Amino acid sequence: MKKYLITQNIPSDKIIVDNHGDNTEKTVINTIRIADSLQYTKVISVSQYYHQVRIRKLFKKNNFDYIENSSPSYFEARDVYSVFREFFAYYF
Numbered sequence: 001m002k003k004y005l006i007t008q009n010i011p012s013d014k015i016i017v018d019n020h021g022d023n024t025e026k027t028v029i030n031t032i033r034i035a036d037s038l039q040y041t042k043v044i045s046v047s048q049y050y051h052q053v054r055i056r057k058l059f060k061k062n063n064f065d066y067i068e069n070s071s072p073s074y075f076e077a078r079d080v081y082s083v084f085r086e087f088f089a090y091y092f
Helices: 004-005 024-037 049-060 079-091
Strands: 043-046 067-070
Touching: 024 043, 024 049, 043 049, 049 067, 049 079
Parallel strands: 043 067
Antiparallel strands: none
């Protein structure tokens, strides 16, 4: 995703990458901690389109409501499986 953002003219020094997010929920919690420590009140999630609904749900669950999102505008064959998987990840 960092490479994608750089291709979209986002300066690399403005991108914070969480290397300790072993799963989506840990990444959300780490992001909230980082945002709080930097006194950020809003963040942008960059991930595949099918993953954004669950990300937004987890931010709201952790009382962080100011989340925007961005996704690449391409589709890959493996996205079919990923969309299916996200359904279960969201509800279970």
